[in-house]
């Protein structure tokens with residue numbers, strides 16, 4: 001499988017972020033590190049409650065993890081969207097905006113980009129013709145791969161992360177240890193992974209926004225890379241005064257849950273636009289499970305009901321909605337984590 005083969009690649013980073021002044025890591029800005037006083041009410045039982053209504057995952061000879069199936073491949077039987085408060089169908093513009101970001105996320109798995117910092121592949125120059133890779137980010141075990149890309153015509157600094165969510169046996173990871181986090185009590189141990197690239201990430205953004213103060217900072221990630229993108233976004237917001245909810249954006253694809261409701265309420269309270277795209281039955285978006293006290297925070301879920309026809313439902317909610325991808329638990333699969341635009345077949349890196 002694609003992600004596994006990328007994770008096996010060894011070799012040195014040809015390009016790593018090196019800024020002139022690495023002694024002054026920007027400190028946290030206290031006013032941006034206060035827990036939200038508006039703690040959103042959230043029942044962690046929601047996922048289990050819906051699962052109970054939808055039925056037990058036994059038909060179909062399904063394999064289950066933690067009460068969810070990991071291989072349920074029957075298409076979602078839904079052809080219309082019942083619009084309600086905060087629930088509506090995505091427009092073609094909204095879809096093409098996130099699909100372009102998904103394709104950039106897919107390219108994070110290309111060694112020529114995330115190891116060598118090149119932007120000469122045919123898809124690269126098609127998606128962002130004037131892109132220049134400014135830095136790359138690779139964690140110790142190469143489970144995180146990322147790059148920073150600058151486009152003058154788009155006036156955008158992209159930070160893009162991909163990452164494998166598989167354990168050594170090729171299964172999704174299900175162990176999540178608590179890790180302390182500012183300003184709330186904890187996230188899970190996916191934050192430890194972010195710490196490995198934290199300095200490079202923050203120094204890179206700091207240098208770039210100094211030279212390009214009017215550009216947007218657009219942070220993107222797929223799967224485990226989605227968690228990294230979220231931590232990078234919050235970290236940049238907490239340390240760099242120039243970044244606000246008007247120039248900092250986060251888009252994730254098949255992102256796992258990384259924190260509890262205090263954490264999620266903090267994410268929502270920053271008011272940074274966060275689009276969390278979930279393809280169909282993607283299992284990763286439901287891990288760590290809610291019954292371990294995890295929940296997604298942020299404003300918008302784009303649930304891809306049919307990825308062949310770009311049929312996408314949007315749910316607006318400070319934390320999670322029960323109208324989008326939560327509506328089909330426990331019938332999930334792991335393949336849909338690879339069904340985002342640009343990833344579907346093999347990522348074309350040439």
Ligand SMILES: *[C@@H]1O[C@H](CO)[C@@H](O)[C@H](O)[C@H]1NC(C)=O
Nearest residue numbers: 073074075076077078079080
């Ligand atoms: C799909 O849903 C409709 C209405 O909810 C139902 O009538 C139909 O039998 C379902 N089809 C399948 C294949 O489950």
Ligand SMILES: *[C@@H]1O[C@H](CO)[C@@H](O)[C@H](O)[C@H]1NC(C)=O
Nearest residue numbers: 015133134135207208211212
């Ligand atoms: C990255 O951007 C910074 C800020 O503009 C610049 O000083 C540095 O030379 C760039 N590095 C590369 C490798 O392009």
Ligand SMILES: *[C@@H]1O[C@H](CO)[C@@H](O)[C@H](O)[C@H]1NC(C)=O
Nearest residue numbers: 174175176177178179189192
């Ligand atoms: C994290 O969890 C795993 C699996 O439950 C366990 O083996 C490991 O020791 C834990 N690590 C820490 C640092 O607690």
Ligand SMILES: *[C@@H]1O[C@H](CO)[C@@H](O)[C@H](O)[C@H]1NC(C)=O
Nearest residue numbers: 307308335336339340341344
């Ligand atoms: C849709 O997702 C599936 C995996 O669930 C993938 O095999 C397929 O290629 C995807 N289709 C498109 C158009 O992305």
